[in-house]
Amino acid sequence: MRILVTGGAGFIGSHLCERLLAEGHEVVCLDNFFTGSKANIVHLLDNKSFELIRHDVTEPILLEVDQIYNLACPASPVHYQYNPVKTVKTSVMGTINMLGMAKRVKARILQASTSEVYGDPLVHPQTEDYFGNVNPIGLRSCYDEGKRVAETLMMDYHRQNGVDTRIVRIFNTYGERMMENDGRVVSNFIVQALRGEELTIYGDGSQTRSFCYVSDLVDGLIRLMNAEANDIQMPVNIGNPGEFTMNELAEEIGKTIGTEIRVKYLPLPADDPKQRQPNIERAKALLGWSPTVPLAEGLKKTVLYFSTRLKV
Secondary structure, three states: OOOEEEOOOOOHHHHHHHHHHHHOOOOEEEEEOOOOOOHHHHOOOOOOOOEEEEEEOOOOOOOOEEEEOOOOOOOHHHHHHHOOOHHHHHHHHHHHHHHHHHHHOOOOEEEEEEEEHEEEOOOOEOOOOOOOOOOOOOOHHHHHHHHHHHHHHHHHHHHOOOOOEEEEEEEEEOEEEEEEOOOOHHHHHHHHHHOOOOOOEEEEOOOOOEEEEEHHHHHHHHHHHHOOOOOOOOEEEEEEOOOHHHHHHHHHHHHHOOOOOEEEEEOOOOOOOOOHHHOOOHHHHHHHHHHHHHHHHHHHHHHHHHHHHHHH
């Protein structure tokens, strides 16, 4: 097939492009390089089945493709809060443009949504039928609400125009090609630990996250895109249900690097969720998917990547 990946030069997008090429598809990678990097896909440029287009999804584009993975959007607070209006436009206008294309060329489209649609959840773990506890006017809402509108658009294009849609709610993902300055907890901790600095923990470190290694996530995305089921248009959580406190994650990273961890505690940012854990029963039932890479194994690979990148 000929497959479009928007945000294809990003952390997750580049791994997805690689995997689709390995499966024998033609891949068109679309990226404006705001948070994506040419370094992530430079090893693919010589592949005759790979095409790179520098383009911003907020502007229309005409392409003939069979499938569209719409991953374009900055996904870490540091980047999506840098230009919040642009973040909303990327999620809303970008999704409208991609859905318009899918409708025109009869392509199947998968929207990368986020566990952030659940906000600071009052239900734990989070199931897909939970509507969330979201602040629509907070500092994070440019991302949260943008993704919620993207989900609305996907469902309405499906119901009104018969577009073949998929929605994946992605939980915390980590692995090679994360950016060291993205402000996410795994990259923050690893970079600080490798540099011998104190690890910055916000709050008292008791808040939890669930960490999914990038190869597991990519496997889930591809399975969802290619699955057939009656209610396949409804959102699907993809993430690792293994739940860790920030304090436990810091200890695990110390063990992986083989260093004594020193920690400094800072106030918790506004609207930062206290708990985050996916219920993945729907993914198991529909896709036969569950994560296979344990945190300790995934962290080893991620630490190796960062130590090479930082030359420490």
